[in-house]
Structure formats: structure tokens, C-alpha cells
Amino acid sequence: MGLNAQIAGALTEMARLSELTGADSFRVRAYQRAARAFESLTTDAGDLDRQALLELDGVGHKMAEKVEHIAATGTFPELDELRDKTPAGLIEVLRIPGLGPKTVRAIWQTLGVESLDDLKKSIDDESIATVPRMGAKTIENIARAIDFAASAGDRTRLGLAAPLAALVRERLADVAGVKRLESAGSLRRGKETIGDLDILAVCDDPAALSQAFCDMPGVDEVLAHGETKSSVRMSIPNPRGGADARIQVDLRVVPEDAWGAALMYFTGSKEHNVRLRERAKKQGLTLNEYGLFPDDNEKEPPQKRGVKPKASKTEESIYNALGLSYMPPEIREDTGELDLDRAPRLIEVDDIVSELHAHTTASDGVLSIEELAKEAKSRGFHTIAVTDHSKSQQVAHGLSEERLREHIKAIRAAKVAGISILTGSEVDIMPDGNLDYDDDLLAELDVVVASPHWSLQQKPDKATKRLLKAIEHPLVHIVGHPTGRLINKRGGLEPAMNELIAAAIEHNVALEINCHWMRLDLRDTHVRAAVEAGALIAIDCDVHSAPDFDNIAYGVATGRRGWLTPENVVNTWTKKKLHDWLKAKR
């Protein structure tokens, strides 16, 4: 684990433990905010002096001192003190949906519950009923929430959540009187994993919509069933067989006039919304999910008193009324976007006109060279590169030198009208940083994508050297999925990303955003660092079959989360510009 992650982890733990011991909520929020600053920090915190630490959002003198402690010792005195006082098992109890710090604290102090197992026992022997405000219904809900947490497991990956959300919207769109329907939440912000799905609707007959929602196939539990809000739990079939994943889906029906305010509110992020409401307040306004209103300090909310909002119908009108330009959902994370005079023109799916990382039946793909090229052509691309695996990837039928030479001939012979087919390889970066083919063979290829596939548990300094060596190689164009992580499965390499980015700029190499929803590698925070430094980015689908081209949406979303604009993305370039860049390395 890198230092930044370690700092973020320690501060998050501090926040959780503080909640459990009854610290005031503003102090808890301060720890959470500082933790987020280090989560998204792309320089190594160890390289920052006191002054630089203080410049981070949400870091003051006391926090900086604690951070320096963590860097030196892995912990800090206040955290150690709280760890001594608080059972470690309570953190997992806190993760059960519906159980907050107050309740966990109560069952801990009155019953001595110190872990999830203790909690289950207290339900079984009914001792939990002696805790204040603990009625039969609450106990029943806790029991169900424990089961749900066990079966839901990790957050759902974007590539599984997005199709499910589309399916839900499709079903609801058939209900009479539905006028608007949109996914909100972290799905709309394009996060790599999703906690629960939020669907927002406008409908003439909210009751019918809500009923249809709760009656959908796949719903196995209804949590709430009202006119404006309904919640269900449903299963996502596992594409590889085995146990289904479960996810909570919320439907909210809102008034048409408040659509923009509601969409903004339910899209989040929470931190972004908090900042917006603070900003509104400073301007003598108040912002809620019904609109932006004049702040008259009345207790009753303005919309209930018939006060006319300054803005509410569209998100753009609300941002404008606050003196801001429209913010694309992907950057609404309170990581500096609210300081912008104008939001950048972010990369879009339609900007992508080439694919430089694709496999055929020669290694582990299912398409022939021609089929691949035709599919790419149908997506409006001017160029497709055929980059099958290199020889070390034996499980993927990686190509020996001889087979690659034959393959090059076959690729050159293939013709599909209207698209350039380039020869290439996704060549393994060996653990020592050498490549899997000799230079004279690599020099024959139009495109070289160098990727790490194994030995992915190397120490950070070794991983950095390994990847730097590949970047410095004069024949390499692109470094594919640079960390090799698999979301929710494998952490992958943790190289010093800033060094890689600096080297990539120096050696005119593009770093890949691999679009597969299990990878999304580079991840959003890495992209942000690359964008700030001005590095080239390749957004590629790592195509193995035709539907893989659709993963482009996830890669583009990841780019947008990193504030990526089209100019530095090689896949947006014209054919001439792209081919000139490739040839410059030959």
C-alpha cells in the first residue's frame, strides 16, 4: 500500500472511531474530508513539506502534524488512543446499512456487542431488545440488513450496474404517464463502482409507477413503497455463473418543475452538494432538492410556503444562478471543480475514432482480422490496430516470433474498405522491465502496446522501475493497463505514477485507459494527474469480441472523471496525425 492510501486509511479509521466514541460531527467530517484529500492526491505525500500539506483542502496544522506522524510511524497518538478504547469489530458493524454510529454505540455500551458475530447473537437471544429505542421492527430490519450486506459483498462494478439501470429504466418507461426517467447517483458520475442505483422520474401517476417498480421481475425485497420514494433490493445475474450479486435500487418521483434541482441533488456527490449549498448560503440563497430559493431564515422550507425558486427546472439554470458554469456529473466530486470559471470540454464517446488495442482468434479473441476491422469500421473508426498477445501469454495463445511474422503478413493482406488495419502486438512487460520480443521484430510492427500481465504483486519501487523501462523503450507507443489491477479482485501494481507520467511525456508514450469495466486502468485519479502534467492518453477497449467496443463508454467516463479533454487523447486524432505519431517511433 502506498503512503497516500495509508494516510487516507488512518484518517478514515480515525473518523469512524471518533463517531463511535461520540465526537462532534464536524470533527468527524474534518477527518473524512482530509482523508479524501489524500485519496485523490497524485503526488506522494512523503514528498510534501508542511507548507505543501497545509495547501491541501481540509488540511490544517493539526491535521498536517498527524499526517507527518503517519508518514513516519504508520499511525498517530490520537488514533492509537481510540483504538485502545474501541473494539476493532465495531467498524464492520458500522458497515451494516441502517446502523449508524449512535445505534452501534448504544448496543456496544449497553450489551457489550463488539463485533458482527456479537450482534447476531444478541438478535438470536433477543437481548438486543433491551437497548433503548429498539423495537421489533428495527430488530427485524437489522437482521435483514446483515443478510443483505453478506450477499451484496463489494460495491457493484460500473459495467454490471449500468446495464441493470438501463433495464430498470426500460421497464419503467412503459408505465403510462411517465415523462422523464434518468439514472442519478454515482452511476451518472461514472464511478468505477456503484453502491446503489438511483432512478429519478417524473410521472403523472406516481402510485402506478411505484407499483410497477416494486413488481419488477428480479425484485426480491421491498424496503419502502411510497408515492415519492420506493426502495427495493434486486439480484444481478452473475455473467460467469455462480452467486448473483445483489444491489439496492431507489426510485424517486419528483415534480417536473423541480427536475433540475432533484437531478442535481440525487446525482451528488454529497461533498459537491454540500459545497454548493455553502456557496448558495453566502449569496443569501438556500439550495435544496426543490430548487434554489432566497434565504429568508424561516424555519419551514421555502417550497412548502409557496416561495418561488430562483432556479429549479434544469441543472444548468441552478449552476448559472450560483455564478458557475454547468458541471458535467463526472467532475462533481469537490476536487477543485467549483473553483473553475468554466468547466472544461471533456472527452466524449463520439470523439473516439480509432482503436489501438484489439485481439483476434490468433490469440484469445473471437473475431477474425476482417471481422474485427468491419466492426471497428461500423463504429465510425478510421483505424484499427491488431495487437494480439506475445509469447509469454501462453494461456491466451500468445504468438511465438514465427507466428507473429505470419500474422503480420495476414494483417497486411487483409483489406476492409474505409479503415486502416495496423499490425501490432500487446507485448508483455516482463518483471524486470524487458519486453517479450526482440527489438528487430518489434520494429516491424506499426503499433506496440506494452502491458504488465503477471508478477503484479511487485513492490512499488520495483514496479516503477519495470514500467519506466518499458516507457523508455524507443519502440513502445502505448503502455496498456499500467497497474494491472482488477476492480474488487486484485490491487495490481502501485508504481510512482508521477514518475511514469513524467517519463511518458519525455518519451512521447501514451498511457492507456483500458475500458474494460473490470480494469478501468489508468483509474480516474491517475488520469487527473496525467492531464495536469499534459501526458498523452490512449482510450482503448482491449477488444476480444464485438460487444467489447461498447465498453468505450466506461473508459470515456473514467477519462471525464480525470478532467480529460480530447486533444491529448490519441484515439481522437485524425488518421494522418495518428499515423504520423506512430511512424515517428519507427
Add this chain to the structure above:
DNA sequence: GCCGTTTTCGGCCCGACTGTTTTCAGTCG
């Protein structure tokens, strides 16, 4: 614990829903 174009102290976003109560505490987003 952070922060300052009203403030170096005294604020720190807003509302819905649920379940427990009988006027509200806790959780969530």
C-alpha cells in the same frame, strides 16, 4: 478539526423517511 471579500471565534447544508415515540432521534443521500 477547518476556515475567513462580514469572522482568528463561532460557525460549519438540507430534507425525507422510519420507527419509536407523543414530539423526536437516527440514518441516509
